[in-house]
Amino acid sequence: MTFIEIFNYVAKVARPAHAKVTIAESMEDVFADIGLDSLDGLVMLMYFDELYGIDDATSKEWSPKSVQELHDLVMANKTKEPASMEEVVEVCK
């Protein structure tokens, strides 16, 4: 389970129901280039807070623009991490 797999799953959940989702293919992908707007980014952060045990107040200060930037912020602040994609799916239900 890679970070990019988790990212793509969370993006799919966070986007409006039935909206088209473009899959991120590399850590360098920029949110805007794969169809994620600022609102999508904020919603995704809420899910990452849950998945990685990050305090809301901390992540509210972030404004990542790419998968890599998000990854670095999450890794620097995480207090836990999901053990499997099944856990990711469960948290994002």
Added chain:
Amino acid sequence: MIYLTHYRTASTQDVELFDDIIYPQKVNWFPDTYNRTKSGLVYVPHKLAEKVLDPELLTYLRENPVGKTAFILAGGNAHFAGIGQREYNSRLTYTYKFLPFTLTQVYAGRIAQSFGEMDMVTTDASACASSLKVMMDVQNLIQFYNFDRVIVLTVEDGVSNAVLEFFGDSKAVLTEKQEQEGIKPSAFDSTNFGFRIGQGAALAIFESREAVAQQQIKPHARLVGAYSASERSTNAIGQCEDGEGFIKAIEGAIHYSNISPDEIKIVKTHGTGTASNNKAEKNALNQTLKAFVATSYKQKIGHTMGSSGLLETLLLLNDIRSGVVPAIANRTETDSAFLSESTTPPDGLIMSLAAGMGNIYSAAIFKGM
């Protein structure tokens, strides 16, 4: 010409007793819409709306754009702004983590993206008349502003302590105590009365004649005309029992439809079954129409609040297609107008009525196709 080309509905006849509140009462609801609400990531009205956001229909609409397109979210009583905890046996407790999604227009803007490019996104909070009141907006946009497609999404989750207690306190809702005494939900009846609260949603696509011709599709109905009005109110949560508000809405809809009142043969009433609505709506219909049959859906699916007007109209269209105008449930008297027995649909136009607290009455006239 304005046509109803596609629709989806979500309502349930399943009821559950909520007994841990001041006025214990049964509600029509989808328990799954409250799954994981404690996470703060789940927005109950959004879960409810997803029940009518059919992916195949959304794909079709995105891939078949017409001219100018509008999206209207008829949110009824604006419960998207559900700030403050709701709690029932700990199961219904929730808080929202993300304020923008509690703002009705933000949610509308986000859902509208799923339908393709929009020329207008707007919302309506005309209480329980909301989804029928917006028929007047649909009419205006298509007839006077050259829109070709107006998408109406209506959704309301009235299953909250605040709503259940408010309606219990105002003696509008049927409480469990009354049900144990033998009272059943009904309308226009001398014995049974009242309603339960229900969750509901509907999605309806209205299109111009040009849009219908472009797509070569067969519409379900034609929106003939719609109007909303208010009465000389002395009580913002009451109704004039002489039916003034309903009469003004009905007469306005008839006027803008350019039809004769006797062309209306089937009425979907607001039909809450409260004493004041029974009097007001019955007086209004008897004064404005001639031979008609009237039905009500709230006894089956609960009062779905802002969604009720349009949602119940769509359920009536389903029933008419099946060859029936259903009886008003639990009538104890024989009545051939406010139906005590189901009947075959008479030929003629269909009129839907709705009323909302805060003094608003809406009427919309449709022709089944």
